[in-house]
Amino acid sequence: GCSSGTASTTDNSATIDPKAVEPKSLIGLGPNGEKPALTSDVKLTAEQTAKVRAGKFKVGISMQTMDIDFAKVQTTVLKKTFEENGVQVIGITDAQWKAEKQIGDLENLIQQKPNGILGVPVDDVATAAAFSKVGQSGMKLVMIDQVPKGLKYPTDYQASVQADGKGNGQVAAEMLASRIPKDGTMGMVNFGNDIFATNERTKGAKEWLAKNRPDIKIKETAFSDPAKAGQVGGDFVTANPDIKGLWVVWDAPALEVISALRGQGANIPVATIDLGQQLTAEIAQGADIVGVGAQRLTDQAKAEANAMMLALIGESTPSYIAAPALAVTKSNLTDSFKIVFDAPAPSDIVDTCKKNPGCK
């Protein structure tokens, strides 16, 4: 019927302590099973910094998309960090989620003969041949989010940096589980395409549930087009009225699902991964978002830049660098925003949050 705009606020969410669910260490392993290094471990000494500055290096960035907060924070922080160190960013390309476009993008970047390229692969198979050309052309390569299959460390790439996907998936699952009664059902809205970064999240969530809440029944659905996630999620809930909470694989589809549920007048708690701006606003407004396993995008991006600079001056870098999951609820919203975005939350979000009990 004529429900009010805000999804109902519940007291339950206030009881979760984000710090308590945050894993103490990195959970996932690297693509080759290697133990991860922490993002905070990748740093340059003053001497190294000077060397970088003297090198007058140029780098290119190949993004999988430019339309999401993930990409915006990554590129902003990368550019800033490189500029501070006298490295020129010659171009940022946008593959628009298309492997074939990324292949061309990489060719165009290589054409401009930078000293190194950083890239978020659209996928880990079809772009592999293109990414391997970077090393073959004598350039340094830092992989973000995932490593294309067949690329060898340290010949083909010098470092890979990403969030602890399993950890984030687990954090979101654990927070949502607190709202699922015994023997209740949890819905998972997965990404239908086979992508390492998102697969890890789903795996992390399922492993934690299997170990800690085996009573919870899991029902799953998947979307292939994020724009259709709302319809898929909404119908999933209609078809399965027993679902007590929804785990959605990242924030953009989660927002679609939330707006679909809102239309249906269904009040179901949601947990997801990635703290985007709009999701932050929704939490501030009091939507029933139990919690978020967030990527520490700023830390990651700084580590990516640092790893690239180390590689440029011939220093070795760890093959797999990861940032631990960041657990977010409304109780640590604005602080988390700062961690993710390296900028204070916009004033209207802060204002809205202040009006919402428990939101900080």
Add this chain to the structure above:
Amino acid sequence: MNNSTTPRAAQSAGPPKPVAAPAEAIPKDRLVEVTDLRKTYGAVRALRGVDFELAPGEVHALLGENGAGKSTLIKILAGVESSDSGVLKIFGEEKSFRSPAESRAAGLAVVYQELSLVPSLTVAANLFLGREPHNALGAVKKSEIIRRTKEFLAEYGFPLDPKAVVADLPFAYRQMTEIAKALLSNVRVLVLDEPTSALSEGEEEVLFDAVRKVTARGVGVVYVTHRLGEVFKLSQRVTVFRDGLRVGTYPTAEMDMKTLVSHIIGPRTMAAELVEAVQGHGLRHVRSQNDTGTPPALRMSGIADPRLHGVDLEVMPGEIMGLAGVIGSGRTEILETVFGLRRPRQGQLQLNGRPYKPSGPVDAIRAGVGLVPEDRHEQGLVLGDSIEQNIALPRLKPLTRLGFFNRKGAAERSHAAMKELSIKAQNRKTVVGTLSGGNQQKVVFGKWREPRCELLLLDEPTVGVDVGAREEIYGVIRQAAAAGTGVLVVSSDLSELLLLCERITIVRNGRTIRTIHRDEVASEEALHHLVHTSNPSQPGAPS
């Protein structure tokens, strides 16, 4: 036709102000006055400085060969094209129409040679297109449109269903809709560009009555036609164009057919045959029917389908057989059946004595059948393509070498066709859509010229073709027949059938009623009578 050589405008048209004497033939008040009008299309000088005028209540025939510039003048009057120079006055006021809307506002209505209806709309919707009665909210008053259409059609005697979708109507009814549409507006000048091209005599009378009704109200009518007989039935004055120039304007009463034709075709020597043709259907060489047991080029026996209810006929090799009937009698369907476009439910077809079951035009053409269809825009031509490309179309197979399209062969073919048919165009690469109507029809003929067809099907073959060219086309038809081609020709112009055919089969309600020899027919009127009455069982048949 015999009679039509006598001027009879005064007695049959009965206009309010019959032309009395040549001196007064040019009335003082002029609806339209055109002076020194010029128009070029690229390098084509369609009008090279023509004068023209129209008086209230008169039917003014505008005549000329294909491409003489008649339609160009009309397009300028209609505001569809603008002239390069010259003066156009309407009611003595100088005008230069920049759009059809402006022309219409000034009281001009035009029926185009190229149909300008919206096929997806109904008759009523087309009639009121752009001037729908509506309420304050812009809602169309549909019932009023239907009612007014009905009334209007009844008033002028047009046999049309206001609710019929134009695309579903046979060609001639579409044409009638077009005319009704022009008549409906509150016109002072009505321009008819070849309105009767596919109407048979009966339907023609409907139109003539309508024209007389409007002229009685003081409306001036510009009447473009290639059927010169109509000129004498309907008009008071005649203007002849040739090659973008005016030859002259004459009172119809002082004109006879022969003079008229010589004005139209110019100072060329008139072939004896042409003279003969325009004066009446004097006997020419007629290939007598072959009784030596040669099988007929075409035999249809007991053909029936939902539209045809029993078609029996034979066309001998070298014979030109006519099909006469009113609109909707099923003549086109008979040709379509032979061409493989319709599949009969019953009956047999034979070509040269062999059973023949075409599953489509591909089979028909392979068997040596050719068709000149009735609607050249829809069925006959790819208007955006060149003359050469169109002429090559049914002969792609022989024009193919190793998959290559033989351009040289196609060029030769089109060149020869253009020469033989005197197609008036810049060259063989000219886009057919820019040709005048008659020349377009000649291109359609050109498609079937080489190699010779075993059987040639012609549906209204001289629609929109000028008198000179018509005779050329008759020549082509006779030549084909002389070479052994059997020809089956549908025409609503009965004089044409009498001119061409030795035998004529009369079709009525999807049935072949009877086949008559030309010698059995005393005159065109007699044939007309036969066409309309040869089935006594038909109720409501007029005398």
Add this chain to the structure above:
Amino acid sequence: MSQTAQASTKAGADLPSTRTLKNLIRGDRPYVLYAAFAVLIVAFSLASPVFFSSSNFLNIGRQTALVTIIAVGMTFVIIAGEIDLSVASTLALSGMSAAMAIQQSGGNWLIGTVAGLATGAVVGLVNGLLTTRLSIPSFLVTLGMLGIGRGIALMLTGTTPVVVNTIAFWDTFGEGAILGIPAPIFITLLVLGIGAYLLHFSTFGRKVFATGGNATAARYSGINTRRAKTVAFVITGALAGLAGLILTARAHAARPDIAAGLELDVITAVILGGTSLFGGRGAILGTLLGSLMIGVLNNGLTLMGVSSQAQLVVKGAIIIAAVAFSRRK
């Protein structure tokens, strides 16, 4: 004479005529498409216990609202013989414009509404003018506009979404109800009603049909075909703007990357509903049917738990089959 009249009256009787209601319902497509639709409903009702319920039908209504609303405009454009590929970008740009106007005006949702609709209408006007004045094929004009609109939307805030906190706005276009009908569905019905009136009952509709049916004939009849086309584009743009408002209200924010690819759904709904891609024929009710058909398929298949991959196959096959059967005589 009487004989001719009689013959043709007879012929006239069996010739298909365009009776208004009939035409309204079927456009170009025989009733079989309605049967196909009914079969789908029955099949899904049997297959899924939750399908046949008023709450699920409201779901479908809400899910199809955006497509239906824009498709009403697209019906005009396609009947007029043109196409508009820019609608999804226009939606996003209008949403951004509305949300930013609300922010700037300190939460005034009326100003936002006007801004959103005006943005859409202006995009439509540009599409229309470029198409008709410079005679560029609308496919290329609106394809260009697809990029331009999306690019501007993304650059406005540097891809950042614009949050809307005005509850009145959420209610009016998103979660509220008018006369007991959820707002997006109410708005959709309103748009359908006005669209059907304009297309099938107004003089403007006549002009649109004539323009697409035979532009030359229409021009000869004194119809300003350029204007008819331009207005069709403006209507479509404004409706894309309206859809942008609804989406923004439902999401409580405008995102510049929203609704990418929606134009294909919109065009599919129109064509599935029997409107000819070559112009001149079509009907609003057909468009509604087309949009609902896609919506019911999406919803029903998801309810049945069909995987998203298999859904693609089944949906494709059903679209082809439905049209195939309705085309047979």
Add this chain to the structure above:
Amino acid sequence: MSQTAQASTKAGADLPSTRTLKNLIRGDRPYVLYAAFAVLIVAFSLASPVFFSSSNFLNIGRQTALVTIIAVGMTFVIIAGEIDLSVASTLALSGMSAAMAIQQSGGNWLIGTVAGLATGAVVGLVNGLLTTRLSIPSFLVTLGMLGIGRGIALMLTGTTPVVVNTIAFWDTFGEGAILGIPAPIFITLLVLGIGAYLLHFSTFGRKVFATGGNATAARYSGINTRRAKTVAFVITGALAGLAGLILTARAHAARPDIAAGLELDVITAVILGGTSLFGGRGAILGTLLGSLMIGVLNNGLTLMGVSSQAQLVVKGAIIIAAVAFSRRK
């Protein structure tokens, strides 16, 4: 008579005519589009030091290969008065089919090649038969096939990509060179040559033009218009399959979700090249120009470091402007 003949000879010298070469080059679009293209090249050469280099031109050639190859087929389909929205799915499905055939056959790339091309051709055949035999608008048939093809591709391996390790395959379609020309570019040139021959010099081409120009007149002239259309679809399908082989070879793997949305680029290339969306006119060289124009824009703007959002705007504007100028007299 002589007078008529004389008049026609005289006039014959001047008027607009469809001379073969001219037509081959320009299709419907005047030379100004070529000028626009030249201006772009000059502008990018001035703006970016690396743009005007043979290695960059090879890049552009490789990047536009997929679109150009499929666009050659699409030119036939569009000239014949139809459209094919399924090409991107067909590409993905053919790539999967080729990769799986190579895997199954223990690395035999010839079998893979045949499988890929055959898959594409069969999809094209189905498109053609459904369109012509059931008279379903090709927009709907190929839209349905878009879903079906993609869905099947995704279900084949459950969205998992199929890796190809056969180096001979990589070389033949991806990284190798033939006569010193990179394989994808060589293949593209071959396809362009054969396409231009078929469309402009073969009898089949005449049939395609006539079918799209006026299907009724073509049928009345004994042309099997259904077959002409069907063959056009088969060609397009097979070329989409060929593109699938190239992409698979370049990526060393086939992905089922690859190339989504590529159909819009392909159709844009064709229309930008002057082929009429309503059928009957067009040219292969125009299509190449259209495809290169998009490729040069993508490449040049990226080399200039223009942001991806601004690229959308600039590309949209340039497409409109180029066509606008070429349309002016």
